Amino acid sequence: MINILLAFDEEDQEIGSFNQGCREDYETYFTGSEHERITYISSNSLNSLNIQVRTEQLSSFIFAAYSHGEINKLFSKSGDYVSSTVNIELFKNSFFYTVSCNTGMQLGGDLIANGCKCYFGYKTLFNSWLGYKEFSECANYGFFKFIEGTNTNEIFEQMIIKYNQHIDDMYVEHFFQASLLRENRDGLIKIGEDITINSLKQAI
Numbered sequence: 516m517i518n519i520l521l522a523f524d525e526e527d528q529e530i531g532s533f534n535q536g537c538r539e540d541y542e543t544y545f546t547g548s549e550h551e552r553i554t555y556i557s558s559n560s561l562n563s564l565n566i567q568v569r570t571e572q573l574s575s576f577i578f579a580a581y582s583h584g585e586i587n588k589l590f591s592k593s594g595d596y597v598s599s600t601v602n603i604e605l606f607k608n609s610f611f612y613t614v615s616c617n618t619g620m621q622l623g624g625d626l627i628a629n630g631c632k633c634y635f636g637y638k639t640l641f642n643s644w645l646g647y648k649e650f651s652e653c654a655n656y657g658f659f660k661f662i663e664g665t666n667t668n669e670i671f672e673q674m675i676i677k678y679n680q681h682i683d684d685m686y687v688e689h690f691f692q693a694s695l696l697r698e699n700r701d702g703l704i705k706i707g708e709d710i711t712i713n714s715l716k717q718a719i
Contacts, residue, residue: 517716518552518573519662522566524582524591526558533643534581537614537651541579544659562593563601575608575718579658584615584636587622599625606631608718610661610710614654616640619704627707632715633667639702642695649681649696661712668709675700 525535538555545553554569561582570576580589580597588598595601599622607630611623619638626634635657643650657674661667678700685693708714 516550516552517712517719518554518576519550520554520556520569520576520578522556522561522578522580522582522596524558524561527583527591530581530583530643531558532645533651536645537581537655540651540655541658544655544662550662558591561591561596563596566596566602567605570602570605570609573609575715577610577661577712577715578606578612580611580613580615581654582613582615584613584618584622584641586617586620587625589613589615589618589622598622603629608632608715610667610712610715611635612658612661613637614641619702619706623704623706631707632710633705633707635667635671635703635705637699637702638704639698641702642699644692644695647685647689647692649685649692650699653678653681653696653699664711664713666709666711667705667707671703671705674703678703 523534523538525531582589588595606626609631611631611634613636619636623634623636656677657670660670682693682697
C-alpha cells in the first residue's frame with residue numbers, strides 16, 4: 516500500500532473556502548476506499564517540519580497540496596513548506612500534484628531535478644470562484660484519475676478535455692467564470708515521467 520499525503524490550507528482568508536471544499540471532495544472520494552495510508556495535513560500543521568517528518572522515511576508516495584504558491588515555493592501562514600530550497604529533496608520517487616499559483620514555472624522543474632517522478636501544477640495564477648463546482652471538479656480530476664490507475668500522459672490530456680467541456684457548458688450564461696476556467700486550463704502543466712500509481716508501488 517502506498518502512502519498518500521494530502522495538504523489543504525483551509526484556513527487561508529483568500530482561498531481557504533475553496534481548499535476546504537476540495538478537501539471534502541477528497542474525503543468523499545476516499546470513503547470506503549482500499550487506500551488505507553491516507554494522511555490529511557491541515558492549515559495548523561502545514562509547515563516545513565511536519566512535511567519533513569511525514570515524508571523523510573518514505574521511499575515512494577503521493578503528495579497533493581492545495582495552498583498559495585509562487586514560482587519556486589508553496590507556503591502557508593507558517594511560511595514555506597516546500598520550495599526550491601526547503602524540503603525539495605524529500606520528494607524523490609513521488610507523484611506531486613498541486614493546485615496553487617505559478618509553481619509550474621520553477622518549483623515543478625526543481626522537484627523533477629531532485630528525483631520527483633512527476634509533477635502536475637499550474638504555471639500561471641490559479642483561479643477559483645465559490646459557487647461554481649466546475650473549478651474544483653477540474654482541479655481534482657487529474658488526481659483521482661491517477662489513483663484509479665491512469666498514466667500521467669493520458670491524465671494531462673483528459674484534464675484538458677474536462678476543462679474544455681466545462682468551459683463550453685458555461686460560456687454562454689457564465690462568460691466571466693468560463694474565462695477564468697480557461698485561464699486555469701491554459702496554465703496546467705505536467706513535468707516529468709509518464710507514470711502510473713503502480714509505478715510508484717513498485718518503487719516502495
